[in-house]
Amino acid sequence: MKVTVVSRSGREVIKGGLELRDSATVADLQKAIHKRTRKFYPSRQRLTLPLPPGAKERPVVLSYKKSLKDYCDGNSDNLTVVFKDLGPQVSYRTLFFCEYLGPLVLYPVFYYFPVYEFFGYKGERIIHPVQTYALYYWCFHYFKRIMETFFVHRFSHATSPLSNVFRNCSYYWTFGSLIAYYVNHPRYTPVNDLQMKIGFGFGLVCQLANFLLPYIAEESSPSRWEWWLSNSKWVSLQYCDMCKLHHRDLSVVRFQRCDTDCHRLHFSCGRYFHHDQLGPCKASEIEEAI
Numbered sequence: 001m002k003v004t005v006v007s008r009s010g011r012e013v014i015k016g017g018l019e020l021r022d023s024a025t026v027a028d029l030q031k032a033i034h035k036r037t038r039k040f041y042p043s044r045q046r047l048t049l050p051l052p053p054g055a056k057e058r059p060v061v062l063s064y065k066k067s068l069k070d071y072c073d074g075n076s077d078n079l080t081v082v083f084k085d086l087g088p089q090v091s092y093r094t095l096f097f098c099e100y101l102g103p104l105v106l107y108p109v110f111y112y113f114p115v116y117e118f119f120g121y122k123g124e125r126i127i128h129p130v131q132t133y134a135l136y137y138w139c140f141h142y143f144k145r146i147m148e149t150f151f152v153h154r155f156s157h158a159t160s161p162l163s164n165v166f167r168n169c170s171y172y173w174t175f176g177s178l179i180a181y182y183v184n185h186p187r188y189t190p191v192n193d194l195q196m197k198i199g200f201g202f203g204l205v206c207q208l209a210n211f212l213l214p215y216i217a218e219e220s221s222p223s224r225w226e227w228w229l230s231n232s233k234w235v236s237l238q239y240c241d242m243c244k245l246h247h248r249d250l251s252v253v254r255f256q257r258c259d260t261d262c263h264r265l266h267f268s269c270g271r272y273f274h275h276d277q278l279g280p281c282k283a284s285e286i287e288e289a290i
Contacts, residue, residue: 001020001024002020003018003019003032004079005047005081005083007082008082014036014037018032020068022069025065026047026066026071029068030045033045040085043086043158044086044159045084045085046061047061047084049082050080059082086161089160090159090161091158091160100145100172103138103173103180104146106176106177107135107138107176110180111131133200144207
C-alpha cells in the first residue's frame with residue numbers, strides 16, 4: 001500500500017510517499033513518518049482524510065488504533081492523508097504535575113520562611129492556628145491531586161501542547177503565591193473557631209466528593225462504566241467533569257470562608273474560566289478513567 005502524506009496546502013511532506021504493508025495501522029504510518037522526519041514524533045502528528053474543495057464539514061481524524069484500509073475508499077492500494085504538526089508535546093501527567101507542584105512548594109515558603117522581611121515587616125510574626133490548619137489543608141489538597149494524576153486518572157489523549165505548561169503554571173503558581181502571601185501575612189486577622197471548624201469540615205467533605213468520582217470510575221469495570229454512560233440520558237462526560245470540578249471549587253470556597261482571604265474567590269473564579277477553556281481535555285480524562 002502506498003500512502004501519500006501532504007500538508008493542508010497540498011505540499012508533499014514525504015517525498016515519494018510511503019510504502020506500507022496492507023495490514024498496516026495508522027500507528028504504523030505515524031512511526032514511518034517519524035522514521036523519515038525525526039522531528040515529527042507520533043504524538044506530534046495529526047492525520048486526517050483530505051476534503052474536497054469548498055467542503056465545510058470537519059475532516060475525519062485518523063485513529064491510531066485502526067487499520068489504514070478502514071480509511072480507503074474503494075482503492076486499497078493508495079491512500080492520501082493530510083498531515084498537521086501539533087508542535088512540541090508533553091504528557092498530561094507531566095503537565096498536571098508541574099502545575100500542581102508550584103502551589104504545593106510555594107505555599108509553605110510563605111509559612112515557614114521570613115519572606116515578609118523583604119517587604120518591610122520587621123516585627124515579630126504570630127502564627128495563628130487557622131493559618132497552620134490552612135497550610136495542612138492546602139498541602140493535602142495539592143498532594144492529593146498529584147497522587148490522583150499518577151495513580152487514578154487515565155487520559156484519552158497522551159499528550160498536550162508544551163505551551164499549556166507555561167499557561168497552566170502561570171495560573172496556578174501566581175494565584176497560589178498570592179493566596180499564600182495574604183493568608184500567612186503578619187497582619188492577618190483570624191476568624192473565630194466556629195467558622196474555622198465549619199469551613200474546614202465542609203472543605204474536607206468536598207475533597208472526599210472530588211476524589212470519589214474518578215476513583216469509582218477507576219474501580220468500575222469498563223463494560224459497566226460504558227453502559228452507564230451510554231444508557232443514562234441525564235449523564236454526559238461534561239456533566240461528570242463539572243461535578244468533579246464543582247466539588248473541587250466548593251472546597252476552595254469553603255477554604256476562603258474559614259480564612260477570609262478574598263483572593264481565594266478570585267482563584268475560584270479564575271479556575272472556572274480556566275477549566276472552561278480546557279473542558280474537552282478534562283472530559284476526555286473522565287472518559288478514560290475506567
